[in-house]
Amino acid sequence: MKEKEKQTIWKQVKEFFFITDEKHDGFDDDEAFSWKSILKTAVVGVIGCILTVLVVMTGVFWYISGSPLGIAKFGYTYYITTQWAMDPPAKEELFVNMLKGLAKGTHDKHTVYLDKDDMKELEMHTSSTYSGIGLLLDFSDGKTLKVGATMEGQPAEAAGLQKGDQILAIDGTPVSDIEKEDVANRIRGEEGTFVVLRILRNGEEQELSIERKTIVMPTVKGQMLTEDIGYIRVTQFAEKTVDEFTKAYEDLQSKGMKRLVLDLRDNPGGLITTAHGIGQYLVPKGPIVTVQTRRGKTTAYMSRGEYPLIPLVVLINGNSASASEIIAGAVQDTKSGTIVGTKSYGKGTVQSVVQGLDGEGLKITIARYHTPNDRVIDGIGIEPDEVVEPSKTNPEEDVQMERAIEIVKTL
Numbered sequence: 001m002k003e004k005e006k007q008t009i010w011k012q013v014k015e016f017f018f019i020t021d022e023k024h025d026g027f028d029d030d031e032a033f034s035w036k037s038i039l040k041t042a043v044v045g046v047i048g049c050i051l052t053v054l055v056v057m058t059g060v061f062w063y064i065s066g067s068p069l070g071i072a073k074f075g076y077t078y079y080i081t082t083q084w085a086m087d088p089p090a091k092e093e094l095f096v097n098m099l100k101g102l103a104k105g106t107h108d109k110h111t112v113y114l115d116k117d118d119m120k121e122l123e124m125h126t127s128s129t130y131s132g133i134g135l136l137l138d139f140s141d142g143k144t145l146k147v148g149a150t151m152e153g154q155p156a157e158a159a160g161l162q163k164g165d166q167i168l169a170i171d172g173t174p175v176s177d178i179e180k181e182d183v184a185n186r187i188r189g190e191e192g193t194f195v196v197l198r199i200l201r202n203g204e205e206q207e208l209s210i211e212r213k214t215i216v217m218p219t220v221k222g223q224m225l226t227e228d229i230g231y232i233r234v235t236q237f238a239e240k241t242v243d244e245f246t247k248a249y250e251d252l253q254s255k256g257m258k259r260l261v262l263d264l265r266d267n268p269g270g271l272i273t274t275a276h277g278i279g280q281y282l283v284p285k286g287p288i289v290t291v292q293t294r295r296g297k298t299t300a301y302m303s304r305g306e307y308p309l310i311p312l313v314v315l316i317n318g319n320s321a322s323a324s325e326i327i328a329g330a331v332q333d334t335k336s337g338t339i340v341g342t343k344s345y346g347k348g349t350v351q352s353v354v355q356g357l358d359g360e361g362l363k364i365t366i367a368r369y370h371t372p373n374d375r376v377i378d379g380i381g382i383e384p385d386e387v388v389e390p391s392k393t394n395p396e397e398d399v400q401m402e403r404a405i406e407i408v409k410t411l
Contacts, residue, residue: 108365110351116359117185126271127239129217132188133195133210135161145175145183147199151215159210161199168205169198188212222248229408230257234278237270237323242277249281259311259408261401262327265341269322272350272369276301279330282312282337283372288330290370291350303330311411312337313404316384321345328382329371338411339384340404348378 061070082088089097096115103113114122124130134154138146147165150157167175170186178186187195189212196209219241222232230252234241252260262282272289279288285305292298314337316328325344331337350367370376386407391397 103362103364106365108349110347110349111364112362114353114356114361114363119353119359119361121185122353122361122363125236125238130188130215131191131212132215133159133212134215135187137167137184137187139180139183151217154215155210155213159208161197161208161210162201164201166200167197168200171196172198218244220244220248222252224252224255224257225261225405228256228258229261229405230255230259231261231263233263234267234324236267237274237278239271239274241270241274245278245281257310259411261313261315261404261408262337263315263401264320264324264327265315265317265400266319267321267324268319269324269347272301272323272326275323275326279303279327281307282309282327283330283334284309284336286334287372289326289372290374291367292370293367309336311408313408313411314339315400315404316341316344316382317390317400318342318345318381321347325377325382326369326371329375329377332382332385333372333375338386338407339382340386340388340407341384341400342387342389343383344377344381346377346379346381348376348380 058068058071061074062068064070065073067073078094081094082091096113100113103111112118133156134151135156136148136150138148145167147156147161147163147167149163150161169175170178170183173186175183187197189195191212191214194209194211196207198205198207219235219238220232221235222230225231230249232245232248232252234245272291276288279301280303283303285303288301288303290298290300312331314328314331316324316339320328320341321344325347328339328344332339348369349365350369351363352366354362354364356362368376368378386403388400388403391399
C-alpha cells in the first residue's frame with residue numbers, strides 16, 4: 001500500500017472517531033498502519049460514543065426526574081416490571097401507562113393522556129355525533145342496566161325498545177361481566193353493523209338485533225311554559241349548540257316569549273366558544289368571561305350587546321360545570337338574571353386538546369377563567385342567588401323549576 005493512501009485512510013479513521021494521536025500522524029513503516037491499531041482505535045471510539053450517550057441520557061433523565069439517579073431508577077423499575085411480574089405486561093401497554101402517569105403527575109384531574117379510543121370519544125362528545133342506536137341508559141340503582149329513554153326516530157325506538165326495559169346482555173356478553181364505563185362503547189359501533197341486546201320486559205326475555213346508524217344528539221330543547229315564559233334546556237356546550245340555541249330562542253320569541261328559564265342542570269360543560277356564543281343572548285355588552293394563562297396572558301370573550309335582554313332565571317345544580325358555570329357566573333355578575341338551584345360543580349379551568357403523533361393526544365389544563373367581576377370559581381363553584389334543594393319526598397316533583405317560574409314572573 002502506498003504511503004499516501006495509508007495517510008488518507010488513517011486521516012479518515014481519526015476524523016470519524018474524533019481522535020488526535022500525534023504518534024501516528026505519519027507512517028514511517030507498515031507496522032504503524034496495522035489492522036490491530038485500527039481496531040484498537042475503533043474500539044476506543046465506540047466506547048467514547050457510548051459514554052457520551054450515557055452522559056447525555058443521564059442529563060436528560062436528571063432534568064426530567066429532578067434526580068441524578070433518574071436513569072438508574074427508570075432502568076431498574078422497567079427491568080423489574082418486565083422481568084419479574086407474574087403476568088408481564090405488553091410493552092405497548094406499559095409505555096401507554098407511562099404516558100398516562102406523566103399526565104397524572106400534574107395533579108390536575110382534568111389533564112389526561114388520551115389514547116385513540118379516548119380521542120374518538122372526545123370527538124364524539126364535542127360534535128354530539130356518534131354511531132349507535134339512539135339509546136339513553138339508566139344505571140341509577142347501581143345494579144341493573146335499564147333503558148332510560150329512546151331517541152325519537154332512531155333505531156332503538158324503531159326496534160321496539162321501551163323505557164324501563166332491563167338490558168341483560170350485549171352481543172351475548174352478560175352486562176354483569178362488562179365494566180360500567182364500557183357499556184355504552186359496547187352498544188356503539190361502526191355504522192351499518194348490528195348489536196344484539198337481550199332484554200327483560202314484564203318477566204320475559206327477548207333478543208333484539210338493531211342496526212347501528214349515525215346519531216346526531218340534540219343539545220338544546222325549547223318549549224313555552226306559559227303564554228309569555230319560554231323554557232330552554234341545554235344539555236352540553238357542543239360545536240353545534242349555538243346554532244341549536246339560536247333556533248330555539250328565535251322560535252320561542254315568535255311564539256310570544258317575553259321571559260326565559262334557562263336550564264343548565266346536569267350540564268357538564270363543553271366548548272368555551274359555545275358559551276361565548278350563547279352568552280350573546282343573555283348578558284349585556286361587556287365581558288362574558290376572561291381566560292388567564294399561567295404566564296399571565298389574558299383573553300376576554302365579550303358580549304356585543306346585540307340582542308335585547310329579557311327577564312331570565314338560570315337553573316344550576318352540583319353537576320353544572322365548566323361552560324355552564326361561565327354562563328351562570330356572567331348572568332350573576334352582570335345582574336342580567338337570577339340563579340336558582342344548588343351550588344355548581346366548580347370547574348373553572350380551560351383545557352386544550354393537543355393532537356399526538358399516532359391518533360392519540362393530550363388534554364391539558366392551560367388556563368383558568370374569571371367571571372366578569374374577576375371571580376375565580378375553580379374548586380369553589382357558584383352559589384345560586386336563591387338555593388332550592390330538589391324534593392326528597394317526591395323526586396318526580398320539580399320544585400326548582402316551580403320556583404324558577406315564580407321568580408321569573410316577578411322580574
